Amino acid sequence: MTILPRSFYARDTVDVARDLLGKLLVRRIGQHLISGTIVETEAYRYRDDQASHSFAGLTDRNKVMFGQVGIAYVYFTYGMHYCMNVVAKDTNFEAGAVLLRALEPKQGIDFMIRQRKTDQISNLVNGPAKLTQAMQITKKQYGDDLTKRSSLFITEGIKVQYSDIIARSRIGIKKATDKLWNFSIKN
DNA sequence: CTGTTGATCTGCT
């Protein structure tokens, strides 16, 4: 499977979020290969987006959002959860990232079950903190290059028709709820 | 330094 090139992420954050649907998130841990199809994403931009971590400017936590595209931005929240983003923006923006919210399990399902301590497939990776737990993604993956075939990367996947994509308001935020930047694949 | 809030999930009611 072909890895998505850097240029894929060097476009408008909102377009990248929509185009990531159907792509395959791949994690390699030793002998294990774990992967899942991306079925829900959210775009977080910059000064035009009050809900974005980068809205208030550069900090130690969000600094990779201001750097090279195609890089993993992992952050810790609510005292116990990690969430994973991919840095993506066009040249008009200094910062931006796409939050990976949900997958459809593909390979390494037994590994996910062990990580998540549940055997319900439907409950394995259907949330942003669930997929990081299932794939053992933590701050160690902060700054990882997703365009290299290493321990964490994203490849081509299935083709998704525009008519199968739903755009909603983003989940769990109180600001900028007018922006329909949550994207998911219709069932 | 202190208090509050948050791009969440789970388990209990």
Place this chain on the structure above:
DNA sequence: GCAGATCAACAGT
């Protein structure tokens, strides 16, 4: 439907 887990950023003292 709600409490609890409990860290990082930020605003306020």
